[in-house]
């Protein structure tokens with residue numbers, strides 16, 4: 001499903017963020033990516049949806065190489081991958097419904113399909129009754145639910161999340177995890193970079209630990225494994 005083969009990433013300023021990553025993630029897996037600040041987690045995630053291109057190596061998602069694909073075909077490959085960020089990235093002037101529908105309008109789905117899929121997805125994330133609200137009329141947790149709905153409405157096989165609970169209070173973060181579990185139960189592969197020790201140690205899943213751009217641990221039902229930075233303030 002997701003395969004990273006000897007992936008290296010050196011940024012133009014010379015920083016070597018990934019130093020030979022090999023990873024294989026099966027369909028329907030849920031994987032946490034953990035590690036200290038600056039370890040390379042975001043770079044790992046960004047390479048996975050081709051926001052960054054590896055300097056060397058290959059990434060294969062659902063049988064398609066992300067490094068060999070032609071520039072103009074990148075949007076098509078990206079449709080295989082939903083992405084959720086720490087800061088939601090919603091369009092402020094559009095309603096909840098419109099923010100989610102947008103993802104289907106760009107791929108020219110019919111209005112009937114759009115309505116059905118958007119309402120189904122809003123129901124999944126528990127926001128059916130807030131379809132007409134604007135993002136700033138919602139709580140942080142609700143905004144993150146909208147952002148999740150937007151990233152899964154076209155049913156991508158892979159959902160990638162970079163610190164999705166980073167801006168949320170602990171109770172709200174647990175609610176977001178329930179949504180992710182539901183999405184995994186539907187067969188979607190979920191990869192989530194996080195500093196949230198409590199979540200990783202409670203909802204036990206595969207844990208990939210990155211340090212200095214290398215995988216230093218890969219455990220089936222792993223633990224967070226770091227004491228010093230349970231919930232650091234993000235540097236992004």
Ligand SMILES: Nc1ncnc2c1ncn2[C@@H]1O[C@H](COP(=O)(O)OP(=O)(O)OP(=O)(O)O)[C@@H](O)[C@H]1O
Pocket residue numbers: 011012013015016017035036037038039040041042043044234235236
């Ligand atoms: N666009 C960039 N240009 C140059 N260097 C970068 C860039 N993005 C990240 N880096 C560097 O690459 C290294 C890995 O950064 P990355 O953001 O992947 O770490 P991280 O594990 O996600 O950290 P955090 O937990 O703080 O978000 C760091 O040394 C960082 O300074």
